[in-house]
Amino acid sequence: MKKIFFIFVILCFASFVKADEIRKSGFLSGEWNLNKEKKISDPKNKILIIWNHGQEDHDSPAKSCVWKNNIRNVASLSGKKVKNKEILVYLLCTDHLAGDDWKRLWKKKFDPPYKGLTKLDKRVNANLDLIDEFVKMGVPNKQIILSGQSCGGWLTMMLMAKYPEKVAGGITTMSACYGELSRKYKVKKVGVEKALENFKKKRPGPAELRKKQIDEIKKSKNLPVLAFTHPKDPYDGLLSDWVEEVPGVKRIIVSEDSKINGKACKRKGINSGSRWSEAPKNAHTISISECFQYYNPTILEYIASRIK
Numbered sequence: 602m603k604k605i606f607f608i609f610v611i612l613c614f615a616s617f618v619k620a621d622e623i624r625k626s627g628f629l630s631g632e633w634n635l636n637k638e639k640k641i642s643d644p645k646n647k648i649l650i651i652w653n654h655g656q657e658d659h660d661s662p663a664k665s666c667v668w669k670n671n672i673r674n675v676a677s678l679s680g681k682k683v684k685n686k687e688i689l690v691y692l693l694c695t696d697h698l699a700g701d702d703w704k705r706l707w708k709k710k711f712d713p714p715y716k717g718l719t720k721l722d723k724r725v726n727a728n729l730d731l732i733d734e735f736v737k738m739g740v741p742n743k744q745i746i747l748s749g750q751s752c753g754g755w756l757t758m759m760l761m762a763k764y765p766e767k768v769a770g771g772i773t774t775m776s777a778c779y780g781e782l783s784r785k786y787k788v789k790k791v792g793v794e795k796a797l798e799n800f801k802k803k804r805p806g807p808a809e810l811r812k813k814q815i816d817e818i819k820k821s822k823n824l825p826v827l828a829f830t831h832p833k834d835p836y837d838g839l840l841s842d843w844v845e846e847v848p849g850v851k852r853i854i855v856s857e858d859s860k861i862n863g864k865a866c867k868r869k870g871i872n873s874g875s876r877w878s879e880a881p882k883n884a885h886t887i888s889i890s891e892c893f894q895y896y897n898p899t900i901l902e903y904i905a906s907r908i909k
Contacts, residue, residue: 653753670870
């Protein structure tokens with residue numbers, strides 16, 4: 602009897618906490634409101650931002666999407682007007698997807714090549730399908746902005762490099778998708794080349810994929826992306842310089858510490874119905890902290906430059 606009661610309590614608690622996690626795609630507004638109805642009125646006078654979240658597990662399937670605190674900044678752009686056109690923000694949940702070869706990829710003795718499509722490739726395809734769906738509704742391709750955080754930013758560049766005509770531009774924050782490379786491989790101490798060499802020795806599969814994807818992105822003749830990075834991001838922080846080698850990319854280094862414009866950052870969210878506020882755990886999450894809204898005017902100016 603005690604065992605049954607314990608299981609019941611655990612299930613109830615898990616359900617209660619998970620109530621603050623977003624697991625469905627939809628239009629964002631306010632702080633973290635989600636409208637799952639996929640309808641757009643007056644589509645020719647709308648600017649659509651498609652926002653892509655990070656990934657719970659690289660290349661493997663996950664039963665998650667995003668927590669409410671993560672989407673406050675991008676949701677704050679909803680309803681703003683640029684060139685008399687209203688911005689809509691759409692959250693695309695794709696963490697349930699899995700790469701075809703995910704069970705082998707992170708093994709130390711990975712035997713290349715990767716077999717089939719990666720999770721990132723499938724997320725790119727999901728974005729392409731969504732873009733086509735919105736275009737059929739009447740939203741012009743030149744009024745669609747692709748965006749994303751972490752792995753979502755990485756796939757944004759992948760898609761735009763391969764399909765430049767699909768969207769007007771892209772906005773990426775802390776683009777990375779291969780773990781805490783900057784921290785784990787001590788880039789600051791040993792340098793970029795040595796760190797990537799060590800990464801390749803320990804994880805040949807992911808290292809090969811990362812390089813291949815970067816090489817494909819670099820082939821772009823013009824990649825109109827607004828890219829936000831931070832040198833203390835434990836993921837690709839000190840490995841982000843390569844984005845400046847891509848024609849069209851405008852890189853903004855957010856700061857050198859946990860402050861933006863001299864103000865300390867705070868992440869704000871809601872768990873189990875109660876609001877909370879805390880300092881970002883590391884620089885990777887500074888772009889989902891409230892202080893990042895300091896860059897909203899810069900983002901809106903960028904969008905205006907891409908919308909005809």
